[in-house]
Amino acid sequence: MRLVVIGNGMVGSRFVEDVLRRDTVGKYDVTVIGAEGCEPYNRVLLSEVVAGRYDLTSLTLPTPHHPRLTVLRGTAAASIDRDDRVVTTTDGSRHRYDQLVLATGAAARIPPLVGLDSGTGTLPLGVHSLRSIDDAREIVAATLNSRRAVVLGAGVLGIEAASGLAQRGCAVTIIHPAAALMERQLDGSASRVLASAMPELGIHPRVGVGAEAAVVANGRLTGIRLTDGDVVESDLLLVATGTIANTELAAEAGLACERGILVDDSASTADARIFAVGDCAQPPNGAMGLVALGWDQARALADRLTGTAPRSRGSDATSSDIVRVKAHGLDVVTMGVCGGSRADDPAQRTLSLSDPDAGRHVEVVVSGDRLVGATCIGAGQLAADLVAAYTRRTPVPSDPARLLLTALSATPAAPTTPDALPDDSSVCRCNSVTKAEIMTAHACGARSVDDIARATRATTGCGGCKDEVCGLLSWLNEHAPATAVV
Structure with missing residues (x-):
């Protein structure tokens, strides 16, 4: 059976890997059509490249080499003929399919500011988004000659x-x-x-005020005019105002699209032979934008297409709604119920501690005897403890205020040591990798973080588990020497 996948990004490549791993009877011949000319890479860590903590080569994701897999890199899909079941690419080649998976992702949203639209489809010099390896490379190069930068949008990215x-x-x-x-x-x-901690790091937040226009001279950015009339001088603008799902191909083929390609809970479109996963897809709950959600979709679709029973995830809950900000000097972790616009639920109890002078804010939301949400700024180990309680669904104390005692204590509780961590606990939550799976990989000879990543995918998501994986690996190397499996 011919399976064609359009998109070779984080979700498309993961889906292909999942399908080939599960397809032990050789049901599918897989063709991947990828517009980018490089191997798939971890888009989540592009901001770490800008910060200089990662180099571009370290973002490459493990990819399968398989006799039933053909990957066309640097080749874009131009059209889908649903009647003839053919995908035509921009170079004129035609690829027949029995089943088609769209993983076309999303593009950076560029706001309609005066000065940004030159009428040529190109942005003025000095204006960038951060969505691809090429974007990251251009931004790093631009910082060599830039001393004043503006970032438009204060979401996570x-x-x-x-x-x-x-x-x-x-x-x-x-x-x-x-x-x-x-x-x-x-x-x-x-x-x-959070805003009070930024100036010490060289970041000056302007909250509650928007951008009105980009000030451009001779084709180059010189500043941003704000809605309050101020002009912020700048020679570099990084636009981080969200994304727009790449739905053009699907829409031209007659598939229903709104913010994304409309799919049901099983990633199916209205065409029984076509599916959509990742940032381009709009499931019934409307969830989009987090790679862990896309990976969940990819995993479930691979299970369905290959007739594989869904994999057990141990005792931990799915944790795709945990957000960790990867920013030097800014310790921000949120999970579950959080934010100012959350619904008022009388069944939920909220307790908070806010200490702006110390750069610390902790809020926990409890329903019954379970932690259903938390916000942690400058909370250190307490944030890790709350993530563990949230994902493992462990009962909270009868007095939920005790959850905040670590934040109040002058001597925080010691972190859980690797030997005390249950074997079924998630270490890499993006990929649902447990301690037991890392121990198995170690027993099979995995001695480095890269080895563990190749064997289990741990650390290939948001990167937030890297320290935990390093600690567990060091403990295993000391206490449980690897024994290669013959």
Whole structure:
């Protein structure tokens, strides 16, 4: 059976790997059509490249080499003929399919500001988005001659990008028209604590004010005019105002699209032979934008197409709604119920501790005897403890205020040691990799973080588990020497 996948990004490549791993009877011959000319890479860590903590080569993801797999890199799909079941590419080649998976991802959203639209489809010099390896490379090069930068948008990516530019020596102004930074995750109190920590890092937040126009001279950016009339001088603008799903191909083929390609809970479109996963897809719950959600879709679709029973995930809950900000000097972790616009649920109890002078804010949301949400700024080990309680669904104390005692203590509780961590606990939550799976990989000879990544995919998501994997690996090397399996 001919399976064609359009898109070779983080979700498309993961889906292909999942299908080939499960397809032990050789049901599918797989063709992947990828517009980018490189191997798939970890797009989540592009802000870490801007900050200088990763180089571009370290972002490459493990890819399968398989006799039933053909990958066409640097080749874009031009059209889908649903009647003839053919995908035609921009070079004129035709690829027949029995089943088709769309993983076309999303593009950076460029706001309709005066000065950004030159009428030629290109942005003025000095204006960038951060969506691809090429974008990251251009931004790093631009910082060599830039000293004043503006980041438009203070969601997770905007704050990470601002931190990266500050690490590169730029004085950064971050502009956000909403009333709170990261308003999907933070309420006003949490936002104010986060904003108060930024100036020490070379980042100056302007919250509650938007951008009105880009000031351009001779085709090059010189500043940003704000809605309050101020002009912020800048020679580099990084736009982080969200994404737009790549739905053009699907829409031209007659598939229903709104913000994304409409799919049901099993990733099926209205055409029984066509599926969509990742940022381009719009499932019934509307969830889009987090790679862990796309990987969940890819995994479930691979199970369905190959007739494989869904994999057990141990005792931990799915944790695709955990957000960790990767920004030097800014310790922000949120999970579950959080943010200023959350619904008022009388069954939920909220307790908070806010200490702006110490750069610390902690809020926990409890329903019954379970932690259903938390916001942690400057909370250190407490954030890790709350993530563990949230994902493992462990009962909270009868007095939930005890959850905050670590934040109040002058001597925080010691972190859980690897030997005390249950074997079925998730270490890499993006990929649902447990301690037991890492121990198995170690027993099979995995001695480095790269070895563990190749064997289990741990650390290939948001990167937030890397320290935990390193600690577990060091403990295993000391206490459980690897024994290769023959």
